[in-house]
Amino acid sequence: MRKGLIIIFAALATTLCSVAARADTLDDIKAAKKLRVAVMQDYPPFGFAGPDMQYMGIDIDVANELARRLGVKVELTPVTGANRIPYLQTKKVDLIIACLGKNAERAKVIDFSAPYAAEYEGIFGTSELKVSKPADLAGHSISVSRGATEDLQLTNLAPAGADIRRFEDNNGTLSAFTSGQVDMVATGNTAIMTLMKKNPARKAVLKFKMFDEPAYVGVNKGEARLMQTVNDIIAKLRADGTLNTLSLKWLEAPLSPDLHD
Amino acid sequence: MATISLDFSAIFNYTPVLLRGIFLTIELTLVGALGGFVVGVLCAWARTNAPPRARYPFVAYVEFIRNTPFLVQLFFLFFGLPSLGIRLSGFQASCLAIILNTGAYNSEIMRAGIDATSKGQIEAAASLGLTRVLIFFHVVLVPALKRVWPALASQVVLMMLDSSVCSQVSVEELTFAGSFIQSRNFRSFETYLIITCIYFILSYIARRFLLKSDEWLLVRRKVTHG
Secondary structure: OHHHHHHHHHHHHHHHHOOOOOOOHHHHHHHHOEEEEEEEOEEOOOEEEOOOOOEEOHHHHHHHHHHHHHOOEEEEEEEOOOOHHHHHHOOOOOEEEEEEOOOHHHHHHEEEEEEEEEEEEEEEEOOOOOOOOHHHHOOOEEEEEOOOHHHHHHHHHOOOOOEEEEEOOHHHHHHHHHOOOOOEEEEEHHHHHHHHHOOOOOOOEEEEEEEEEEEEEEEEOOOHHHHHHHHHHHHHHHHOOHHHHHHHHHHOOOOOOOOOO | OOOOOOOOHHHHOOHHHHHHHHHHHHHHHHHHHHHHHHHHHHHHHHHHHOOHHHHHHHHHHHHHHHOOOHHHHHHHHHHHHHHHOOOOOHHHHHHHHHHHHHHHHHHHHHHHHHHOOOHHHHHHHHHOOOOHHHHHHHHHHHHHHHHHHHHHHHHHHHHHHHHHHHHHHOOOOHHHHHHHHHHHHOOHHHHHHHHHHHHHHHHHHHHHHHHHHHHHHOOOOOOOOO
16 A cells, blocks of 8 residues: 555656656657647548548648648647647647637637637527527527537526536537437537538537637647747648638638638 | 646636535445445346246346446447437436446356355255245355455445546536536646545545445344244
8 A cells, every 4th residue: 555655656756757848849840750730530520530530621631731831741649629738738749720719718728820710609409499599598408518619608608597418529419419318519510510411310400609719720838939830831821722722622611801810 | 847836726616516526426336336236136146046048138138238348338328229219318327327337247246156155055044944035135145245245345446436437428427527627727637636536535435434334234133934
Protein backbone atom coordinates (compact mmCIF):
# COMPACT_ATOMS: atom_id res chain seq x y z
CA MET A 1 0.00 0.00 0.00
CA ARG A 2 2.67 2.49 1.05
CA LYS A 3 4.86 1.47 -1.87
CA GLY A 4 1.88 1.98 -4.19
CA LEU A 5 1.39 5.52 -2.91
CA ILE A 6 5.05 6.35 -3.40
CA ILE A 7 4.84 5.16 -7.00
CA ILE A 8 1.72 7.27 -7.58
CA PHE A 9 3.40 10.39 -6.22
CA ALA A 10 6.56 9.70 -8.19
CA ALA A 11 4.45 9.41 -11.34
CA LEU A 12 2.67 12.66 -10.54
CA ALA A 13 5.93 14.47 -9.89
CA THR A 14 7.37 13.23 -13.19
CA THR A 15 4.29 14.44 -15.04
CA LEU A 16 4.62 17.89 -13.51
CA CYS A 17 8.30 18.16 -14.34
CA SER A 18 8.09 16.90 -17.90
CA VAL A 19 6.34 20.03 -19.14
CA ALA A 20 9.68 21.73 -19.58
CA ALA A 21 10.32 24.76 -21.76
CA ARG A 22 10.66 23.86 -25.43
CA ALA A 23 11.30 25.32 -28.83
CA ASP A 24 8.73 27.19 -30.86
CA THR A 25 6.07 24.88 -32.37
CA LEU A 26 6.55 26.28 -35.89
CA ASP A 27 10.22 25.27 -35.75
CA ASP A 28 9.22 21.83 -34.47
CA ILE A 29 6.78 21.37 -37.34
CA LYS A 30 9.39 22.32 -39.91
CA ALA A 31 12.06 20.18 -38.26
CA ALA A 32 9.78 17.14 -38.09
CA LYS A 33 8.39 17.94 -41.58
CA LYS A 34 5.05 17.02 -40.07
CA LEU A 35 1.98 19.06 -39.14
CA ARG A 36 -0.08 17.27 -36.48
CA VAL A 37 -3.74 18.25 -36.72
CA ALA A 38 -6.70 17.27 -34.52
CA VAL A 39 -9.76 16.53 -36.65
CA MET A 40 -13.19 15.07 -35.99
CA GLN A 41 -14.05 11.75 -37.51
CA ASP A 42 -17.79 11.80 -36.88
CA TYR A 43 -18.80 15.31 -37.88
CA PRO A 44 -19.63 15.46 -41.57
CA PRO A 45 -19.13 17.47 -43.64
CA PHE A 46 -16.33 19.01 -41.55
CA GLY A 47 -14.38 15.92 -40.58
CA PHE A 48 -15.51 12.34 -40.99
CA ALA A 49 -14.28 8.91 -41.97
CA GLY A 50 -15.31 7.62 -45.37
CA PRO A 51 -16.29 4.00 -46.10
CA ASP A 52 -12.60 3.11 -46.44
CA MET A 53 -11.85 4.81 -43.06
CA GLN A 54 -9.99 7.64 -44.82
CA TYR A 55 -10.66 10.99 -43.18
CA MET A 56 -12.39 13.56 -45.36
CA GLY A 57 -14.31 16.81 -45.12
CA ILE A 58 -13.65 20.53 -45.32
CA ASP A 59 -11.46 20.43 -42.18
CA ILE A 60 -9.26 17.74 -43.69
CA ASP A 61 -8.97 19.70 -46.97
CA VAL A 62 -7.99 22.84 -45.04
CA ALA A 63 -5.45 20.82 -43.00
CA ASN A 64 -3.97 19.46 -46.24
CA GLU A 65 -3.80 22.95 -47.79
CA LEU A 66 -2.03 24.31 -44.69
CA ALA A 67 0.48 21.47 -44.68
CA ARG A 68 1.05 21.75 -48.44
CA ARG A 69 1.79 25.47 -48.21
CA LEU A 70 4.07 24.88 -45.22
CA GLY A 71 5.86 22.23 -47.25
CA VAL A 72 5.31 19.48 -44.68
CA LYS A 73 3.26 16.29 -44.36
CA VAL A 74 0.02 16.22 -42.45
CA GLU A 75 -0.72 13.81 -39.61
CA LEU A 76 -4.39 13.62 -38.59
CA THR A 77 -5.46 12.70 -35.06
CA PRO A 78 -9.13 11.89 -34.47
CA VAL A 79 -10.65 13.83 -31.56
CA THR A 80 -14.11 14.52 -30.14
CA GLY A 81 -15.72 17.86 -29.42
CA ALA A 82 -15.00 17.34 -25.73
CA ASN A 83 -11.34 16.30 -25.91
CA ARG A 84 -9.96 18.38 -28.78
CA ILE A 85 -8.79 21.29 -26.59
CA PRO A 86 -7.02 18.99 -24.09
CA TYR A 87 -5.26 17.37 -27.08
CA LEU A 88 -3.94 20.76 -28.13
CA GLN A 89 -3.08 21.88 -24.60
CA THR A 90 -1.07 18.73 -23.93
CA LYS A 91 0.71 19.25 -27.30
CA LYS A 92 -0.40 15.95 -28.75
CA VAL A 93 -1.31 18.03 -31.81
CA ASP A 94 -0.05 21.33 -33.26
CA LEU A 95 -3.42 22.63 -34.49
CA ILE A 96 -7.12 21.96 -34.05
CA ILE A 97 -9.06 21.99 -37.32
CA ALA A 98 -12.23 20.37 -36.06
CA CYS A 99 -15.17 22.69 -36.73
CA LEU A 100 -13.97 24.65 -33.71
CA GLY A 101 -16.15 27.57 -32.64
CA LYS A 102 -14.97 30.49 -30.54
CA ASN A 103 -16.15 31.64 -27.12
CA ALA A 104 -14.78 33.55 -24.15
CA GLU A 105 -14.07 30.46 -22.03
CA ARG A 106 -12.09 28.81 -24.81
CA ALA A 107 -10.26 32.04 -25.64
CA LYS A 108 -8.83 31.95 -22.11
CA VAL A 109 -6.96 28.72 -22.84
CA ILE A 110 -6.20 28.70 -26.57
CA ASP A 111 -5.93 31.18 -29.47
CA PHE A 112 -8.03 31.29 -32.62
CA SER A 113 -7.02 31.97 -36.21
CA ALA A 114 -9.14 33.84 -38.76
CA PRO A 115 -12.25 31.81 -39.68
CA TYR A 116 -12.07 29.48 -42.69
CA ALA A 117 -15.72 28.36 -42.95
CA ALA A 118 -19.09 28.90 -41.27
CA GLU A 119 -22.25 27.07 -40.35
CA TYR A 120 -25.09 27.86 -37.99
CA GLU A 121 -26.18 26.08 -34.85
CA GLY A 122 -29.85 25.48 -34.28
CA ILE A 123 -32.51 23.37 -32.62
CA PHE A 124 -33.85 20.63 -34.90
CA GLY A 125 -36.83 18.35 -34.33
CA THR A 126 -39.63 16.46 -36.04
CA SER A 127 -41.95 18.62 -38.15
CA GLU A 128 -45.09 18.13 -36.02
CA LEU A 129 -43.37 19.57 -32.93
CA LYS A 130 -44.53 23.14 -32.23
CA VAL A 131 -41.34 24.84 -31.15
CA SER A 132 -40.14 28.13 -32.56
CA LYS A 133 -38.34 29.90 -29.72
CA PRO A 134 -36.28 29.03 -26.62
CA ALA A 135 -39.27 29.30 -24.23
CA ASP A 136 -41.02 26.49 -26.18
CA LEU A 137 -38.28 24.07 -25.16
CA ALA A 138 -39.85 23.61 -21.71
CA GLY A 139 -41.15 20.07 -21.25
CA HIS A 140 -39.02 18.71 -24.09
CA SER A 141 -35.78 16.76 -24.13
CA ILE A 142 -32.93 18.03 -26.30
CA SER A 143 -29.69 16.17 -26.99
CA VAL A 144 -26.44 18.09 -27.38
CA SER A 145 -22.72 17.29 -27.43
CA ARG A 146 -21.24 18.11 -24.06
CA GLY A 147 -18.96 21.14 -24.01
CA ALA A 148 -19.69 22.19 -27.60
CA THR A 149 -20.62 25.86 -28.13
CA GLU A 150 -24.21 24.79 -28.83
CA ASP A 151 -24.20 23.17 -25.37
CA LEU A 152 -23.02 26.37 -23.68
CA GLN A 153 -25.53 28.44 -25.66
CA LEU A 154 -28.42 26.03 -25.07
CA THR A 155 -27.62 25.87 -21.35
CA ASN A 156 -27.94 29.67 -21.24
CA LEU A 157 -31.13 30.09 -23.23
CA ALA A 158 -33.12 26.99 -22.23
CA PRO A 159 -36.01 27.56 -19.78
CA ALA A 160 -36.06 25.71 -16.45
CA GLY A 161 -38.38 22.96 -17.69
CA ALA A 162 -36.16 21.89 -20.59
CA ASP A 163 -34.44 18.53 -20.25
CA ILE A 164 -30.94 18.86 -21.73
CA ARG A 165 -29.30 15.48 -22.33
CA ARG A 166 -25.56 15.72 -22.93
CA PHE A 167 -23.61 13.16 -24.92
CA GLU A 168 -19.91 12.60 -25.32
CA ASP A 169 -19.74 12.99 -29.08
CA ASN A 170 -21.81 14.04 -32.04
CA ASN A 171 -22.65 10.45 -32.91
CA GLY A 172 -24.35 9.92 -29.55
CA THR A 173 -26.13 13.27 -29.82
CA LEU A 174 -27.59 12.49 -33.25
CA SER A 175 -28.33 8.83 -32.42
CA ALA A 176 -30.28 9.96 -29.37
CA PHE A 177 -32.54 11.87 -31.75
CA THR A 178 -32.85 9.26 -34.50
CA SER A 179 -33.57 6.49 -31.98
CA GLY A 180 -36.29 8.61 -30.41
CA GLN A 181 -34.58 9.01 -27.03
CA VAL A 182 -34.98 12.80 -27.22
CA ASP A 183 -37.50 15.15 -28.87
CA MET A 184 -34.98 17.51 -30.41
CA VAL A 185 -31.32 17.93 -31.11
CA ALA A 186 -29.09 21.00 -30.84
CA THR A 187 -26.40 20.87 -33.50
CA GLY A 188 -25.06 22.46 -36.66
CA ASN A 189 -27.11 22.75 -39.87
CA THR A 190 -24.45 20.87 -41.80
CA ALA A 191 -24.59 17.90 -39.42
CA ILE A 192 -28.38 17.72 -39.92
CA MET A 193 -27.95 18.14 -43.68
CA THR A 194 -25.62 15.14 -43.74
CA LEU A 195 -27.82 13.12 -41.42
CA MET A 196 -30.92 13.66 -43.56
CA LYS A 197 -29.05 12.40 -46.63
CA LYS A 198 -28.82 9.05 -44.88
CA ASN A 199 -32.61 9.07 -44.65
CA PRO A 200 -33.05 8.15 -40.98
CA ALA A 201 -36.35 6.90 -39.52
CA ARG A 202 -36.95 10.26 -37.83
CA LYS A 203 -36.71 13.45 -39.87
CA ALA A 204 -35.44 16.66 -38.33
CA VAL A 205 -36.33 20.16 -39.48
CA LEU A 206 -35.08 23.49 -38.15
CA LYS A 207 -37.07 24.76 -35.17
CA PHE A 208 -35.05 27.88 -34.59
CA LYS A 209 -31.57 29.17 -35.28
CA MET A 210 -29.38 29.76 -32.23
CA PHE A 211 -26.34 31.49 -33.71
CA ASP A 212 -23.89 31.58 -36.59
CA GLU A 213 -20.76 29.66 -35.98
CA PRO A 214 -17.63 30.33 -37.97
CA ALA A 215 -15.00 27.61 -37.70
CA TYR A 216 -11.49 28.60 -36.63
CA VAL A 217 -8.12 26.91 -36.41
CA GLY A 218 -7.16 26.42 -32.75
CA VAL A 219 -3.55 27.24 -31.80
CA ASN A 220 -1.87 27.03 -28.41
CA LYS A 221 -1.27 30.26 -26.51
CA GLY A 222 2.19 31.78 -26.91
CA GLU A 223 2.63 30.53 -30.48
CA ALA A 224 2.59 33.91 -32.24
CA ARG A 225 4.75 32.79 -35.19
CA LEU A 226 2.65 29.73 -35.89
CA MET A 227 -0.52 31.83 -35.62
CA GLN A 228 0.84 34.41 -38.06
CA THR A 229 1.76 31.68 -40.56
CA VAL A 230 -1.67 30.03 -40.27
CA ASN A 231 -3.45 33.35 -40.71
CA ASP A 232 -1.32 34.25 -43.74
CA ILE A 233 -2.20 30.95 -45.41
CA ILE A 234 -5.91 31.33 -44.59
CA ALA A 235 -5.87 34.85 -46.09
CA LYS A 236 -4.28 33.47 -49.27
CA LEU A 237 -6.75 30.58 -49.46
CA ARG A 238 -9.57 33.05 -49.12
CA ALA A 239 -8.17 35.47 -51.69
CA ASP A 240 -7.55 32.81 -54.35
CA GLY A 241 -11.05 31.35 -53.94
CA THR A 242 -9.93 28.02 -52.44
CA LEU A 243 -12.04 28.46 -49.30
CA ASN A 244 -15.09 29.36 -51.37
CA THR A 245 -14.59 26.26 -53.54
CA LEU A 246 -14.28 24.09 -50.44
CA SER A 247 -17.39 25.66 -48.90
CA LEU A 248 -19.38 24.93 -52.09
CA LYS A 249 -18.01 21.41 -52.22
CA TRP A 250 -18.68 20.41 -48.62
CA LEU A 251 -21.20 22.86 -47.10
CA GLU A 252 -23.23 23.37 -50.29
CA ALA A 253 -23.11 27.15 -49.86
CA PRO A 254 -20.61 29.84 -50.86
CA LEU A 255 -18.36 31.30 -48.20
CA SER A 256 -20.14 34.26 -46.64
CA PRO A 257 -18.31 37.44 -47.81
CA ASP A 258 -18.78 39.13 -44.39
CA LEU A 259 -17.15 36.25 -42.52
CA HIS A 260 -14.80 37.78 -39.96
CA ASP A 261 -13.49 37.16 -36.46
CA MET B 1 11.10 24.22 -16.20
CA ALA B 2 7.65 25.63 -16.75
CA THR B 3 5.54 25.94 -13.68
CA ILE B 4 2.01 24.68 -13.58
CA SER B 5 -0.51 26.79 -11.77
CA LEU B 6 -3.14 24.64 -10.16
CA ASP B 7 -6.54 26.21 -9.81
CA PHE B 8 -8.90 24.06 -7.82
CA SER B 9 -11.39 26.87 -7.24
CA ALA B 10 -12.39 26.43 -10.90
CA ILE B 11 -13.82 23.07 -9.86
CA PHE B 12 -15.40 23.94 -6.55
CA ASN B 13 -17.66 26.38 -8.42
CA TYR B 14 -19.29 23.22 -9.72
CA THR B 15 -19.75 21.53 -6.33
CA PRO B 16 -23.49 20.81 -6.91
CA VAL B 17 -22.65 19.00 -10.18
CA LEU B 18 -19.96 17.00 -8.35
CA LEU B 19 -22.23 16.10 -5.43
CA ARG B 20 -24.99 15.03 -7.79
CA GLY B 21 -22.44 12.93 -9.68
CA ILE B 22 -21.25 11.23 -6.48
CA PHE B 23 -24.84 10.58 -5.45
CA LEU B 24 -25.73 9.03 -8.82
CA THR B 25 -22.60 6.85 -8.85
CA ILE B 26 -23.50 5.55 -5.38
CA GLU B 27 -27.09 5.02 -6.52
CA LEU B 28 -25.97 3.03 -9.59
CA THR B 29 -23.62 1.01 -7.39
CA LEU B 30 -26.35 0.16 -4.87
CA VAL B 31 -28.79 -0.80 -7.61
CA GLY B 32 -26.11 -2.92 -9.29
CA ALA B 33 -24.95 -4.54 -6.05
CA LEU B 34 -28.46 -5.51 -4.89
CA GLY B 35 -29.92 -6.37 -8.32
CA GLY B 36 -26.75 -8.13 -9.39
CA PHE B 37 -26.74 -10.16 -6.17
CA VAL B 38 -30.32 -11.36 -6.68
CA VAL B 39 -29.74 -12.19 -10.37
CA GLY B 40 -26.47 -13.89 -9.46
CA VAL B 41 -28.09 -16.12 -6.80
CA LEU B 42 -30.96 -17.03 -9.17
CA CYS B 43 -28.62 -17.95 -12.00
CA ALA B 44 -26.22 -19.80 -9.74
CA TRP B 45 -29.14 -21.78 -8.34
CA ALA B 46 -30.53 -22.52 -11.79
CA ARG B 47 -27.16 -23.58 -13.15
CA THR B 48 -26.51 -26.01 -10.30
CA ASN B 49 -29.99 -27.25 -9.35
CA ALA B 50 -32.38 -26.83 -12.26
CA PRO B 51 -33.04 -29.77 -14.62
CA PRO B 52 -30.22 -29.94 -17.20
CA ARG B 53 -32.32 -28.64 -20.14
CA ALA B 54 -33.60 -25.68 -18.14
CA ARG B 55 -30.02 -24.61 -17.49
CA TYR B 56 -29.32 -23.66 -21.11
CA PRO B 57 -30.97 -20.21 -21.11
CA PHE B 58 -29.02 -19.26 -17.97
CA VAL B 59 -25.75 -20.53 -19.42
CA ALA B 60 -26.49 -18.59 -22.62
CA TYR B 61 -27.22 -15.39 -20.68
CA VAL B 62 -24.08 -15.61 -18.57
CA GLU B 63 -21.85 -16.45 -21.53
CA PHE B 64 -23.40 -13.73 -23.66
CA ILE B 65 -22.86 -11.02 -21.05
CA ARG B 66 -19.36 -12.16 -20.11
CA ASN B 67 -18.20 -12.18 -23.72
CA THR B 68 -19.44 -8.76 -24.84
CA PRO B 69 -18.24 -5.32 -23.71
CA PHE B 70 -20.29 -3.45 -21.12
CA LEU B 71 -20.34 -0.30 -23.25
CA VAL B 72 -21.84 -2.18 -26.19
CA GLN B 73 -24.48 -3.78 -23.95
CA LEU B 74 -25.39 -0.34 -22.64
CA PHE B 75 -25.54 1.19 -26.15
CA PHE B 76 -27.74 -1.69 -27.28
CA LEU B 77 -30.21 -1.07 -24.44
CA PHE B 78 -30.21 2.70 -24.89
CA PHE B 79 -29.81 3.29 -28.64
CA GLY B 80 -30.87 -0.12 -29.97
CA LEU B 81 -34.04 -1.07 -28.10
CA PRO B 82 -36.07 2.01 -29.18
CA SER B 83 -36.21 0.38 -32.65
CA LEU B 84 -38.28 -2.37 -31.01
CA GLY B 85 -40.46 0.21 -29.30
CA ILE B 86 -38.80 -0.18 -25.90
CA ARG B 87 -37.58 3.22 -24.76
CA LEU B 88 -35.49 3.24 -21.60
CA SER B 89 -34.15 6.48 -20.17
CA GLY B 90 -30.39 6.76 -19.75
CA PHE B 91 -30.70 5.95 -16.05
CA GLN B 92 -33.04 3.00 -16.61
CA ALA B 93 -30.82 1.57 -19.35
CA SER B 94 -27.77 2.00 -17.10
CA CYS B 95 -29.43 0.26 -14.13
CA LEU B 96 -30.56 -2.63 -16.32
CA ALA B 97 -27.15 -2.98 -17.99
CA ILE B 98 -25.36 -2.90 -14.63
CA ILE B 99 -27.71 -5.47 -13.06
CA LEU B 100 -27.46 -7.82 -16.07
CA ASN B 101 -23.69 -7.44 -16.22
CA THR B 102 -22.99 -7.82 -12.50
CA GLY B 103 -25.54 -10.65 -12.25
CA ALA B 104 -23.71 -12.69 -14.88
CA TYR B 105 -20.32 -12.27 -13.22
CA ASN B 106 -21.77 -12.89 -9.75
CA SER B 107 -23.40 -16.10 -10.91
CA GLU B 108 -20.04 -17.46 -12.08
CA ILE B 109 -18.42 -16.53 -8.77
CA MET B 110 -21.25 -18.03 -6.72
CA ARG B 111 -21.31 -21.16 -8.85
CA ALA B 112 -17.67 -21.75 -8.01
CA GLY B 113 -18.53 -21.44 -4.32
CA ILE B 114 -21.51 -23.75 -4.66
CA ASP B 115 -19.53 -26.37 -6.58
CA ALA B 116 -17.14 -26.54 -3.64
CA THR B 117 -19.88 -27.81 -1.32
CA SER B 118 -19.23 -31.43 -0.43
CA LYS B 119 -21.96 -33.94 -1.24
CA GLY B 120 -21.65 -35.38 2.26
CA GLN B 121 -22.91 -32.17 3.86
CA ILE B 122 -26.00 -32.10 1.66
CA GLU B 123 -26.69 -35.77 2.40
CA ALA B 124 -26.22 -35.14 6.11
CA ALA B 125 -28.70 -32.24 5.98
CA ALA B 126 -31.17 -34.34 4.01
CA SER B 127 -30.89 -37.14 6.55
CA LEU B 128 -31.73 -34.60 9.24
CA GLY B 129 -34.97 -33.93 7.40
CA LEU B 130 -34.27 -30.43 6.01
CA THR B 131 -36.29 -29.48 2.94
CA ARG B 132 -34.58 -28.86 -0.42
CA VAL B 133 -35.08 -25.12 -0.06
CA LEU B 134 -33.61 -25.07 3.45
CA ILE B 135 -30.70 -27.24 2.35
CA PHE B 136 -29.94 -24.95 -0.58
CA PHE B 137 -30.12 -21.86 1.58
CA HIS B 138 -28.35 -22.95 4.75
CA VAL B 139 -26.03 -25.72 3.66
CA VAL B 140 -25.16 -24.70 0.11
CA LEU B 141 -25.72 -20.98 -0.49
CA VAL B 142 -24.67 -19.26 2.72
CA PRO B 143 -21.42 -21.22 3.16
CA ALA B 144 -20.74 -20.76 -0.57
CA LEU B 145 -21.26 -17.02 -0.26
CA LYS B 146 -18.89 -16.95 2.70
CA ARG B 147 -16.23 -18.67 0.60
CA VAL B 148 -16.51 -16.29 -2.34
CA TRP B 149 -17.39 -13.10 -0.46
CA PRO B 150 -14.09 -11.29 -1.22
CA ALA B 151 -14.60 -11.98 -4.94
CA LEU B 152 -18.18 -10.70 -4.78
CA ALA B 153 -17.06 -7.59 -2.91
CA SER B 154 -14.43 -6.89 -5.51
CA GLN B 155 -17.04 -7.36 -8.26
CA VAL B 156 -19.14 -4.58 -6.68
CA VAL B 157 -16.15 -2.24 -6.62
CA LEU B 158 -15.28 -3.10 -10.23
CA MET B 159 -18.88 -2.44 -11.18
CA MET B 160 -18.81 0.93 -9.44
CA LEU B 161 -15.74 1.90 -11.46
CA ASP B 162 -17.34 0.53 -14.65
CA SER B 163 -20.44 2.63 -14.02
CA SER B 164 -18.34 5.54 -15.34
CA VAL B 165 -19.30 4.19 -18.77
CA CYS B 166 -22.90 5.29 -18.10
CA SER B 167 -21.77 8.87 -18.72
CA GLN B 168 -21.93 7.90 -22.41
CA VAL B 169 -25.72 7.72 -22.35
CA SER B 170 -26.08 11.09 -20.63
CA VAL B 171 -26.36 9.74 -17.07
CA GLU B 172 -24.91 12.52 -14.98
CA GLU B 173 -22.80 10.36 -12.65
CA LEU B 174 -19.32 11.14 -11.36
CA THR B 175 -17.41 10.73 -14.62
CA PHE B 176 -20.05 12.78 -16.43
CA ALA B 177 -19.65 15.46 -13.75
CA GLY B 178 -15.90 15.43 -14.35
CA SER B 179 -16.20 15.69 -18.12
CA PHE B 180 -18.91 18.32 -17.77
CA ILE B 181 -16.77 20.48 -15.49
CA GLN B 182 -13.73 19.94 -17.69
CA SER B 183 -15.71 20.98 -20.77
CA ARG B 184 -16.58 24.25 -18.99
CA ASN B 185 -13.29 25.24 -17.36
CA PHE B 186 -10.72 23.25 -19.41
CA ARG B 187 -8.86 22.46 -16.19
CA SER B 188 -8.32 18.81 -17.15
CA PHE B 189 -5.56 18.11 -14.67
CA GLU B 190 -7.30 19.45 -11.58
CA THR B 191 -10.72 18.15 -12.58
CA TYR B 192 -9.69 14.58 -13.32
CA LEU B 193 -7.33 14.55 -10.32
CA ILE B 194 -10.27 15.33 -8.06
CA ILE B 195 -12.55 12.85 -9.84
CA THR B 196 -9.87 10.16 -9.52
CA CYS B 197 -9.46 10.87 -5.81
CA ILE B 198 -13.22 10.70 -5.24
CA TYR B 199 -13.39 7.34 -7.04
CA PHE B 200 -10.46 6.12 -4.98
CA ILE B 201 -12.11 7.15 -1.72
CA LEU B 202 -15.45 5.64 -2.74
CA SER B 203 -13.85 2.34 -3.79
CA TYR B 204 -11.70 2.19 -0.70
CA ILE B 205 -14.65 2.71 1.62
CA ALA B 206 -16.84 0.31 -0.37
CA ARG B 207 -14.17 -2.39 -0.35
CA ARG B 208 -13.47 -2.01 3.37
CA PHE B 209 -17.16 -2.07 4.18
CA LEU B 210 -18.02 -5.01 1.90
CA LEU B 211 -15.14 -7.19 3.07
CA LYS B 212 -16.35 -6.81 6.66
CA SER B 213 -20.04 -7.00 5.85
CA ASP B 214 -20.24 -10.79 5.60
CA GLU B 215 -19.64 -10.96 9.35
CA TRP B 216 -23.09 -9.55 10.02
CA LEU B 217 -24.82 -10.33 6.72
CA LEU B 218 -24.04 -14.03 6.68
CA VAL B 219 -24.31 -14.88 10.36
CA ARG B 220 -24.75 -18.57 10.93
CA ARG B 221 -28.08 -18.90 12.63
CA LYS B 222 -29.27 -22.00 14.36
CA VAL B 223 -31.48 -23.92 11.95
CA THR B 224 -34.57 -25.41 13.43
CA HIS B 225 -36.21 -28.37 11.87
CA GLY B 226 -38.47 -27.77 8.96
